[in-house]
Amino acid sequence: MVSEAKSYSEPKAVTRRRKLRDALIAAAERMIEAEGLRGLRARDLALRVGCAVGAIYNVFADLDDLVFAVNALTLEQLETTLTVAGGEGVDRQADAIRTLVHLGLAYTDYAAANTRRWRALFDHRLPEGRDVPTWYRANLHRLFDYIERPLRQLAPALDAAPRALLARSLFSAVHGIVLIGLEEKLQSLPLGILREQVTAMIEAFGRGFAVQGGSA
Amino acid sequence: MVSEAKSYSEPKAVTRRRKLRDALIAAAERMIEAEGLRGLRARDLALRVGCAVGAIYNVFADLDDLVFAVNALTLEQLETTLTVAGGEGVDRQADAIRTLVHLGLAYTDYAAANTRRWRALFDHRLPEGRDVPTWYRANLHRLFDYIERPLRQLAPALDAAPRALLARSLFSAVHGIVLIGLEEKLQSLPLGILREQVTAMIEAFGRGFAVQGGSA
Numbered sequence: 001m002v003s004e005a006k007s008y009s010e011p012k013a014v015t016r017r018r019k020l021r022d023a024l025i026a027a028a029e030r031m032i033e034a035e036g037l038r039g040l041r042a043r044d045l046a047l048r049v050g051c052a053v054g055a056i057y058n059v060f061a062d063l064d065d066l067v068f069a070v071n072a073l074t075l076e077q078l079e080t081t082l083t084v085a086g087g088e089g090v091d092r093q094a095d096a097i098r099t100l101v102h103l104g105l106a107y108t109d110y111a112a113a114n115t116r117r118w119r120a121l122f123d124h125r126l127p128e129g130r131d132v133p134t135w136y137r138a139n140l141h142r143l144f145d146y147i148e149r150p151l152r153q154l155a156p157a158l159d160a161a162p163r164a165l166l167a168r169s170l171f172s173a174v175h176g177i178v179l180i181g182l183e184e185k186l187q188s189l190p191l192g193i194l195r196e197q198v199t200a201m202i203e204a205f206g207r208g209f210a211v212q213g214g215s216a
Numbered sequence: 217m218v219s220e221a222k223s224y225s226e227p228k229a230v231t232r233r234r235k236l237r238d239a240l241i242a243a244a245e246r247m248i249e250a251e252g253l254r255g256l257r258a259r260d261l262a263l264r265v266g267c268a269v270g271a272i273y274n275v276f277a278d279l280d281d282l283v284f285a286v287n288a289l290t291l292e293q294l295e296t297t298l299t300v301a302g303g304e305g306v307d308r309q310a311d312a313i314r315t316l317v318h319l320g321l322a323y324t325d326y327a328a329a330n331t332r333r334w335r336a337l338f339d340h341r342l343p344e345g346r347d348v349p350t351w352y353r354a355n356l357h358r359l360f361d362y363i364e365r366p367l368r369q370l371a372p373a374l375d376a377a378p379r380a381l382l383a384r385s386l387f388s389a390v391h392g393i394v395l396i397g398l399e400e401k402l403q404s405l406p407l408g409i410l411r412e413q414v415t416a417m418i419e420a421f422g423r424g425f426a427v428q429g430g431s432a
Contacts, residue, residue, distance in 0.1 A: 126400075165405075169393050169413040176392020177385050189381075197385040200428075201421065208424030 021059045021069075023049045028070050029117075036116045037067065037123045067124050068136050074117045075139050081106040082146050096153035097206035103146055104174045104198045111178045112191050122179075147171055154210045170205065174198055237275045237285075239265045244286050245333075252332045253283065253339045283340050284352050290333045291355050297322040298362050312369035313422035319362055320390045320414045327394045328407050338395075363387055370426045386421065390414055 027048045031039045042063060046053045060066045082103060111118040126132070147167040151158070158166075181194040189197070243264045247255050258279060262269045276282045298319055327334040342348070363383040367374070374382075397410040405413070 165409070165413060166416065168396070169417050172392040172396035173389035173417055174392070176388040176390070176395060179392060179395075180384070180388035193381070197381060200382065201385050201389055204424035204428055205417065205421045206424065207427055208420035208422065211420075211423055211427075 017059060020049070020051060020055065023051075024056060024059060024066060025069050025073070028066050029073065032070060032120050033114075033116050037120045040067070064124070064126060064130065067120065068133060070117075071121050071124065072136060072139055074114070074121055075143065077114070077117075078107070078110050079143060081110050082143070092153050093206075093210050096150040097203055097210075099150040099153075100147070100170070100206055101199050101202045103150075104202045105195055107174055108178050108181075108191075108195055108198050112182060112194070115182060144168060144171060151209075154206060166209075170202075173205070174202065177201060233275060236265070236267060236271065239267075240272060240275060240282060241285050241289070244282050245289065248286060248336050249330075249332050253336045256283070280340070280342060280346065283336065284349060286333075287337050287340065288352060288355055290330070290337055291359065293330070293333075294323070294326050295359060297326050298359070308369050309422075309426050312366035313419055313426075315366040315369075316363070316386070316422055317415050317418045319366075320418045321411055323387075323390055324394050324397075324407075324411055324414050328398060328410070331398060338391075360384060360387060367425075370422060371428075382425075386418075389421070390418065393417060 024045060027045055028040060031044065031048075040063060042053050042056055046056060056063075056066070060069070144164065144167045147170055148163055151163050151167055151170070155163075177198055178194065181189045181197065240261060243261055244256055247260065247264070256279060258269050258272055261282075262272060272279075272282070276285070360380065360383045363386055364379055367379050367383055367386070371379075393414055394410065397405045397413065
């Protein structure tokens with residue numbers, strides 16, 4: 001049903017669309033970094049990019065879609081900080097705990113250095129009935145794999161399902177410490193102290209978990 | 217400088233003011249429970265209470281002040297769930313861990329049953345430069361005392377300052393698990409599983425911490 005004329009003009013339109021999409025994402029990144037998720041308004045966005053407000057919705061179904069695109073880039077940035085020098089020491093348990101601490105500190109440092117971007121990952125609330133896109137959820141779960149590996153080392157007998165659940169919980173625990181640690185309302189902690197707390201909590205958890213995992 | 221007439225009329229004005237204050241807090245509680253913090257708008261509030269919008273600001277400096285009043289009541293509700301049957305068993309360490317688990321589960325249950333009220337404690341962001349009232353911060357810190365007591369049992373040699381810091385971190389860790397556990401975006405966990413996770417994490421932390429605290 002595509003006319004010849006339209007078929008010829010399509011590549012150009014696609015390029016234009018992709019350029020607009022990239023420009024909108026880049027502008028949204030800057031706005032979120034400057035003012036957080038609340039700073040993201042369609043009118044300001046259109047003004048920055050130099051397009052009509054309506055043009056935004058030719059590229060993204062809505063602003064939530066645009067936020068997912070930005071948050072996916074944030075997850076990618078975060079992932080690049082998680083590359084771990086493989087623990088090849090003699091003590092498997094100590095290695096695994098060291099890896100978990102390394103991951104926890106990488107997360108802490110990223111959040112401290114990119115607070116508004118990082119907050120946008122969690123502050124983004126969807127309207128009722130709207131689901132998180134599957135591709136985005138898959139990206140998120142890939143990050144949990146980094147935690148699962150050392151957990152497997154700590155408790156080799158633990159099944160995959162409870163291990164995945166525990167990885168989520170350990171991530172959540174560290175997230176909570178960082179979240180409240182950086183929260184100005186409760187007096188934020190200096191980064192050095194926050195890092196010490198994350199280290200102490202993960203080490204205590206790791207030792208206690210290895211004991212339980214070994215005996216269970 | 218108070219005229220006789222004004223002095224006579226004051227008690228009545230004070231009563232009226234207090235009644236309006238109570239009515240505004242009660243209405244704000246219902247609105248936050250129904251729609252969360254975002255549902256709190258001055259105009260709707262005035263409509264519900266049957267006063268002029270301006271009258272709200274005769275009683276509260278701004279809506280943030282009103283939110284602090286509601287959040288203080290939430291903290292009080294939360295505190296009533298934390299009353300712990302004193303652990304009088306033979307094993308001090310096991311007792312302390314049991315107490316920590318009890319506190320963590322009470323927190324989990326409160327958050328699950330009163331999700332919007334509980335979220336309002338954390339979603340409430342202040343404008344730049346505006347500080348949390350001292351009285352509110354004191355209420356918050358009182359809650360951390362509940363966690364410090366069992367930590368003292370677990371590691372009697374630990375000084376007060378690092379213990380207070382650790383109590384905050386342990387609270388934050390449990391908060392993170394509950395926060396992300398109840399988060400629909402990441403598929404929320406059934407309450408039973410969430411409670412198991414909180415229990416497992418606190419138990420592992422408690423054991424590991426007792427080992428470290430004992431040797432440090």
